[in-house]
Amino acid sequence: MRCLGIDTSNYTTSAAVFAGEVLENRRMLLPVKPGEKGLRQSDAVFHHVRQLPQVLAPILERGEAMDAVGVSASPRGAEGSYMPCFLVGKGFAQALAGAWCVPIEYFSHQQGHIAAALYSAGKLDLLRKPFLAFHVSGGTTEALLVAPDRDGMPKAVLAAQSLDLKAGQAVDRVGVMLGLPFPCGPELEKLALKWTDKVSVRPAMKGADCSLSGIENKSAAMVREGREPAETARFCIESIGAALDKMCEALLREHGSLPVLFAGGVCSNSILRDRLSQKYGAWFAAPEFSSDNGAGAAILAYKKRAGL
Structure with a gap:
């Protein structure tokens, strides 16, 4: 069972492969001019369109079809949560899943961060029970009460x-x-x-x-x-x-x-x-799983399709 994960945040273009462990975790930062404090969403979308084929190339060149594709489709799990940059990853994920004739699973960027951090800390078993998670980044500083939903996916409720x-x-x-x-x-x-x-x-x-x-x-x-x-x-x-x-x-x-x-x-x-x-x-999480990455989407797709 191999699952591809894709995440196109406002900072990083990333993709990962999970097969019981993370086999690939590739990413490229979005370019920001010196002295600037970030990117407009239109610029982020443009850079993701250019960079995602480069990030995916080493994975796809092996010719190994995946069993499922997971993708970050929104910033958070809350209704109405939206950011244009995630549309790039979503579109690529849909195309690849269609080409491979495999399921596609949609997650929030926040869910991916939680899963990647748990994996890195060796605590994926926490996905089966309630816990308190802090998501602290450029776009979010939130404390979340997390518990598994009926599919075993982490459902986060804002606490602070x-x-x-x-x-x-x-x-x-x-x-x-x-x-x-x-x-x-x-x-x-x-x-x-x-x-x-x-x-x-x-x-x-x-x-x-x-x-x-x-x-x-x-x-x-x-x-x-x-x-x-x-x-x-x-x-x-x-x-x-x-x-x-x-x-x-x-x-x-x-x-x-x-x-x-x-x-x-x-x-x-x-x-x-x-x-x-x-x-x-x-x-x-270890630093490589703290910053934005596609590993969490790959891990959650694997968990949803194969159990974990």
Whole structure:
């Protein structure tokens, strides 16, 4: 049983093959001009159309037909969730499934992130039980109560969220302020690790929800004051960590003891991983399964068709 997974997010063109384990996990970042903070959807669609054949080529050149195709067709599982960039992956997936005469399975980008993170952490068994999952990326900062639906797929219910800026947006905006290339996560982390003194942070909370817009404003003030770039980078990441910490604390107090998973590109950050895994025994994906990738769609297609 081999399943192909495709994901065309606003950051990355990706495809993966899963056959009980991930055999391929290929991706290309979407190109962003220096100094810019992201892409318009029309530009993202254009780049995916160009890049997806390149990403798929090494997989398709082997001439091995798949038994099913999984694809991220929407950002989230909520009704009306839509983003044009996912139409590219959806169209390619439909064409390939039709050519191979195999089933196609549609998932949300968020479901894919959760599945890829669980696989990387060696915890796919959590798909059979309730758990708390954080999806922390450029487009999402959400805490989700996840439980299997009648098909055994992860169904996520929103439990808490950022009320304004998303964590990945904060990382990228602060990174661009500091002259780092977009997307800024890896370089901002390297810079932050150079700052070893304590930084003072105070998360802005409303119940279990957080507000992250203050991170951008305070960081801009630090830049104007001539503070060390490493201090500003560390302040940004520690502020995000403090907000996620308070969100998790509040939700576990409300819903009782649950396994905790952190997924999404921002969660590849080692500072966040160290803080949250120690306190909550939380599970994190390896960096290659934290950032946007097609592995989750392939894993879920395999689970749905063959069981897992």
